[in-house]
Amino acid sequence: DTEVTQTPKHLVMGMTNKKSLKCEQHMGHRAMYWYKQKAKKPPELMFVYSYEKLSINESVPSRFSPECPNSSLLNLHLHALQPEDSALYLCASSHPSFFTEAFFGQGTRLTVV
Amino acid sequence: ELKVEQNPLFLSMQEGKNYTIYCNYSTTSDRLYWYRQDPGKSLESLFVLLSNGAVKQEGRLMASLDTKARLSTLHITAAVHDLSATYFCAVDWNTGFQKLVFGTGTRLLVSP
Numbered sequence: 001d002t003e004v005t006q007t008p009k010h011l012v013m014g015m016t017n018k019k020s021l022k023c024e025q026h027m028g029h030r031a032m033y034w035y036k037q038k039a040k041k042p043p044e045l046m047f048v049y050s051y052e053k054l055s056i057n058e059s060v061p062s063r064f065s066p067e068c069p070n071s072s073l074l075n076l077h078l079h080a081l082q083p084e085d086s087a088l089y090l091c092a093s094s095h096p097s098f099f100t101e102a103f104f105g106q107g108t109r110l111t112v113v
Numbered sequence: 114e115l116k117v118e119q120n121p122l123f124l125s126m127q128e129g130k131n132y133t134i135y136c137n138y139s140t141t142s143d144r145l146y147w148y149r150q151d152p153g154k155s156l157e158s159l160f161v162l163l164s165n166g167a168v169k170q171e172g173r174l175m176a177s178l179d180t181k182a183r184l185s186t187l188h189i190t191a192a193v194h195d196l197s198a199t200y201f202c203a204v205d206w207n208t209g210f211q212k213l214v215f216g217t218g219t220r221l222l223v224s225p
Contacts, residue, residue, distance in 0.1 A: 031211065042201055042215035043156070056212060090155060094211050101146055101158040102211050109153075 003027075004105035006091050012111045015081060021108045023074040023091030029103075031096035032074040034066060037088040037107075049074060050096050081112045115140045117204050119216040126223055129191050134219045136185040136202035143180045144205035146213065147187055149198045156201070160187075192223045 004025045013019050023032065031050045035043035048056035049068040057066075063085075065077040074091055088109050094102040116139040126132050136145070144163055148156040160169045162178035162185060169176050173196065175188045185202055199220045203213040 033211070040218075042218050043213075044215075045212060048212065092156075092211075101161050102213065103158070104148075104156040106155045 004091055004093055004103050006089075006105035006108050008108060009106065010109045010111075012113060013078065013081065014113055015083070017081075018077070018079045020078065021076040021089055021091075021110075023076075023093075023105055024072055025093040025103070025105075026072055027093060027103065028071075029093035029095055030071055031094045032068060033092040033094075033102065034074070034076050035090040035092060035104075037090060039087075043090055047076075078110075081110075083112045086111045115142070115204060115206055115214045117202060117214050117216040119200075119202060119219050121219060122217060123220045124222070126189075126192050126221070128193055128223055128225055131191065132189050134187040134189070134200055134221075136187070136216050138183050138185075138202075138204045138214075138216075140204075140206070141180070141183070142204045142206065143178075145178050145185045146203045146205070147176050147185070148201045148203060148215075150201065150218075151198050159200075189221070192221075194223050194225065197221055197223045 007022045034046040037043040046060045047066045052068045063080050067075040088107045090107045091105040092102040118137050147159040150156050160176040165180040167178045173190045178185045199218045201218050202216040206212040
């Protein structure tokens with residue numbers, strides 16, 4: 001199983017809403033990532049979790065709050081977002097010790113209205 | 114700051130032709146990855162290049178890495194329409210786990 005599953009696939013939320021994105025993998029990977037991708041742009045790293053601990057926060061605004069409840073799950077909690085936060089949010093996982101590729105989920109297409 | 118640049122940004126080619134996409138990066142790294150992305154879809158891993166001189170081939174695609182020149186190439190042989198997609202290179206910032214910095218992307222369109 002080389003699958004990273006993200007839910008929901010699409011999300012429309014108002015600027016005052018609170019919502020969460022979910023990501024799940026069962027490959028035994030102990031590193032998990034959130035990337036943000038704007039249209040026609042490359043993905044940009046937001047957060048890295050290694051062994052369920054936050055290892056990298058790329059100066060992401062606090063309205064994005066990541067959580068890693070266990071080694072298989074990664075959440076991204078969203079609150080008071082702005083329209084410019086509309087993007088494709090990609091989750092990925094990899095083995096933290098071996099130089100293998102990261103596997104990406106299908107993404108959540110987020111629209112903030 | 115690690116910068117990764119690709120060229121060309123857009124490539125329109127005919128089926129059956131050959132072409133090369135270039136990926137230049139600014140800081141020492143010996144881990145480079147190529148991904149494919151179809152419109153509205155996620156990223157599919159194509160190649161993992163982990164050392165100077167590494168060469169990998171899969172079907173009509175071949176990737177290579179020259180760490181001294183900080184350059185990777187993705188060569189397309191006898192292109193077919195199914196190869197139409199956006200191709201990204203990504204460089205790992207040698208942090209022990211994958212802090213990937215993606216290139217600007219090359220949008221490839223293969224026409225009959």
